[in-house]
Amino acid sequence: MGWLGDVLKRNSELEWLFDLDLVDETTHRSYLKKMALETCINFIGRTISQSDFRIMKNNTRQRNDWDYLLNVRPNTDQSAADFWQKFIYTLIDENEVLVILTDNNDLLIADSFTRDEYAVYPDVFRDVTVKDYTFQRTFRMDEVLYITYNNEKLTKFMDGMFKDYGDLFSRMLEVSLRKNQIRGTVGIDSTQALDDKSQTKLQNFIDKLFTSFRKNSIALVPKLKGFEYNEVSKGEDNGQSLEELSKLKRSLIDDVANILGIPNALIHGELAEYDTSIKAYVRFCIGPIIKKIQNELNAKLLEKQEYLNGHRIEVFGLTEKDLIEQAEAVDKLVASGAFTRNEVRVLFGKERSDNAGLDEFVITKNYQSASATKGGENE
Structure with missing residues (x-):
């Protein structure tokens, strides 16, 4: 780049601006993916965490150890609300969740595991890891709570979509930055001799001038003979660009919400269609998840004969109608x-x-x- 490269090296701010304008480089904005997933999955998790798990026998609720584990303290480190919120997040994000019962009667959600599948025998889970501890024993399917959400891991399913959104968001953000960029020219009297010492002083003055304009809403600088600063662009109104960025992020959340069955109006807090949205949310999003959890609890915590005799584990929560x-x-x-x-x-x-x-x-x-x-x- 010759003389231009020397100028850019002396001014790091100008070098960054030069690269921004001319270099075709985009970032995959991983926080967009995290934002959309956190918003939607935690929305469901907070809903399920309000559920009340009841062990029923002859139409009477049983107050026993399972009632305490499911509703109060599943383990020494989590409350029931935290446990079920993490349970739902793992289920949706990883497409499966495994819960084991330790020798100390603690319910723990596995962070990783290996599943060995068999045709006529119960599947076996090994290398079950919780936090930094890996259990040496294996767990049979009838000893654990294991639920799958869909046919494919959610993050894997949407990786392509997030990449496209990330590229588009990066480009829109760069355009917005360029629109709001302050540009100016500095002129000096060419008849003055500039040795290395004078060039350094001049460069330092230009850097201070630039910093003053960039960081302060009002900046006053002395006017020097033989030195002129002209601002050629004060930046354009980027309100429209910011609105477009907000619409893009909202669109991304809407796509994830649609996949999970959450009405868009509900997740954005729009009250105009609240009643309709909450009914659809309960029926098509929360209801199926509650059914999966309830079926698994009944199958694993109750014997077959107990179930046939009318014993049930029922889940109550947002799915219930408001009595008033x-x-x-x-x-x-x-x-x-x-x-x-x-x-x-x-x-x-x-x-x-x-x-x-x-x-x-x-x-x-x-x-x-x-x-x-x-x-x-x-x-």
Whole structure:
């Protein structure tokens, strides 16, 4: 580059600007991928972490060790809310999650493991690692909780999409920086002799001038004879560029949310379509995950005969309807004689009452047959 290279070496800021304008280099903006995944997966994780796991026997909740592990303290280092949030994050991000029960009755989520699959025998998990500890023993499928989410690891599935978004975001960011860049020219009297000492002083003055303009909203500099500074570009309004960057990030989150079944309006906090969005979210996103967890708990924590005898592990949480908002519907269900009051309590996520009267069907007079009513001319 000759003389231009010498000039750029003396001014590191100009060298960076030169490379930015002319060198075709993009970064894959890995934080975009992290942002989209964290936003969407943690949204689901926070929802599941509010669930209440109930061990039911003869329609009565059992308060035992499993109830404590699932709802209060699964292990010595995590609360139930933290445990289930990490459980969901691992399940969706890695497409599978393995939970083991230690000899100390702690539920631990494996960070890595190797699965040996068999056709007619239970699969075996070995090299199970939690944090920095690797278990020397193996775990059979019937000894662990193991759930898969989909057919392919989410991050692997979306790697191509994230790369394209990263390239586009990098290019848009560079354009925005160039639009807001301050450019100027410095002129000096060419009749003055510039030795090495004078060049160094001049360069230092130019660097201080540039720094003053760049860091301060108001900058005053002395006007020197034989030295002129002219600003040729004060930067353009980059509001539109920033808006485009925001739209791109929002679009990326929307794509991930669509894959996971989260309504876009809900994840962005738009209240205009809240009721519709929450219903779709519960039915098509949270419901299937809760069903997977509930099936696995019933299969691994209960014997076959216990399940056939009516024992259940049920998961209650966001999937339940709000009792206050549905008060009128509750009244209709009971008053029509379609449900007992205890059955309605179960439908709305509440425990059954010991009051035997709540197991009786009641009906209001308005629902009786016409022949059963008396009054008017028939009296």
